[in-house]
Amino acid sequence: MLRRKAYDALMEWKGRPHKPLLVKGQRQVGKTFIIEAFAKKNYAYFVNIDFRSDKDARKVFSGNLDVDSMIRGLEILYPDAVFEPGSTLILFDEIQDCPQAYSSLKYFALDGRYDVIGSGSLLGVALNRAEKEERMDDIPSVPVGFTEHLTMYSLDFEEFLWAKGIKKEHIDGLRTCIRERRSVPDAVHSAFSSYFREYMIVGGMPEVVQDYMDTKKLGGAINIQDRLLDDIVADINKYNTPINAAKTRECFDSIPGQLAESNKKFMYSRVDGGESRNSAQRYSENLLWIKNAGYGNFCYRVSSVETPLSAREESGHFKIYLSDTGLLIGMYGQSVRKAVAMGDSRVNLGAVAENVVAECMVKCGIEPRYYSKNKGENRMELDFVAEIGDDLSVIEVKSGKSREAPSLSKVPSIFKVDRRIMFEDTNIRISDDGVEHYPLYAAAFMDSMGDTRDIDDLLWTEPVDRDADTDAPETNLPGCDRFDL
Template structure:
């Protein structure tokens, strides 16, 4: 499958020329190993993949015994994998490098040697046990990989042109018109249901069968559960509690994650490590409350008040509608034809979060529950900052609307209260683009362009 990250890999190869290693961090089954091996085949004369999930002791001992003699290190490596190494034209891949932190620490010496290029792939790169007793190399460039975005999904379905049309209309702030908008929303609903995990997309391309796609997504969810049990040692039950409760929390009108639903009088500090684990595994996207919609959203971040979205909306749907083990074809039909009466707001908000993250945004929302002043009482689904910060008008509030009828009370209060701080105001909805009373109404499929 064609992925945008390939362009980033090419850019790294050309610009860095071996001066840094590349670390690709992403959830399990997001396609890291596939894209890196494809890159190696296309762009290098030879390559070696060291998969630390399956590697034997002979290879790991090389990192223990031969880093002081890299000539011997490379000679053993070349012979073990039966691959000829070419100076400045061989890529060495450390796959699932978090399972052997010593290899990650060795990057410092391997990059300094300069003979070959190095890419590391993995997940859970920041949790304590995966960085314990090693010095994280400064020669490491970090790149995050996400599920397929909407445009990549269109490419997988052999549609190369639709997103280019959408970009033109977005820039002109013009509606697409009934026929093109309907076509774009049809594709968007397919993307929402299938999600962006490569195996699920591949199965959909092959079969167009949502039930068979659902089985693939369920396998991925079970893999995540197994990872929680295996790797979240010491707090696996708390991680599993949060993971299982995500759909129920998002289904509420107030989508803020309430720890009290897991355990009476639960405190943030009791679950902080578990939330961090899920975020670091890139299974979830955490959205924090920023207490003022102003420059420096992170500076105003309230870590205790947050929303917890699934990183892939296709997985969320399989996770949420699991009464019979398989999401029924009837539910998928209702989603496809926009006839689902419940849970729609949860799904729409989740996919907007997913698309914003894939576009490079950190997730923030704004919540003021003031009991004293009704004019201050508001909640804005998302806040994003302009790419180029100026003296004022830097923050755009975003409201996500899943239904056809809605009010914009909070958005209008926010505009009145924070006129100097706000840039464009956006409503993301299922209808075509329009600009009305200073508010830009965008169809959901334009989210990646914000």
């Protein structure tokens, strides 16, 4: 069994007072598998109700959503199942196919006797639909405030290393080098660079990774990737009207080509060749479907490199990266796969390099954004702008031999940033101009790159005796040295 970080998150959820949990993520990233493994090790009883395959189960939730009534209905439908408070984990799998079951999570939360997890590969699509006022009848009662959320992705690079049997102390040592911004020993650097190229090609989809680890060959893994891409098309066809399905497929199929352009901004005109006057209006809902189904990582442009970045987002300007770089390479084909395997710098792999960095950022919990301006004093192109810990950082990604980064050099004269970072084919170093250089694989450990000060450490926690006789100035209070008063 592949070790997954989501298992640790489930253990943390169980070990404290909690609400029903919604586990989201694209198809076949291992949601049901990891929940079942977790249940079998930590509960006396486990009941898996799959609303996609068992349509009769939906009828249980068509009437009274009182917990006792729902449990009685489930006991009748599943006579061999045991529903024992405190000892049973109930999984509502593919919960988006039964909106009333989604509503019932509120009542399970208020009741508190049963641990409940809802899981869905297209849950993001359903939730987005529920937010639209004209579609609210689809979900009678949205359980806002009565659920917790966990998003699962395909395996990240660290999980891939676990699958390869790389020891924890070696990974921890690498994290230390990244955190302390010091070079990695050459042999270690070479090994992790090779592992990361493997990861880029194989990707993180669990079935693909497992086959590759079992066989040590790419043939079977590539066949599985092809099938997964076919499954994405099947999902698009199944969960869209025929017209919308065709448009969504066009958008999805255009992503590799859009990323291969020097201007990687997603352009609607590239989807239909500029044939439609209102391309943005024509395709916007289809792109939203791709986003909410978890197949694409959206990277929005910011109007200025200032915090908070979320307030600077321009919703009409964005890049779309595939959520799994292995699938992107599969869409590009064998020539790109070979170039990545050989580390061939003669081939322009900018799209692949940017995609994997965006993927790593998302899996590290860091929102990827970018900055671009074509005219005026602030003219520059920055691949990514991000808040890494407490640091406002600008990031460039290089896949070839060129090490020029004029935009990174220009940033300090225009914006006040904490860090300038370049991911490229290099060891860790800091150049004379203060730019931090990291190998591509370091992007997978970006959560180790930033220091975050606990907010509790920033607050005044010591009592102040304002009547005390002291010669110190009035502002010299306990904790005041942390503030610029």
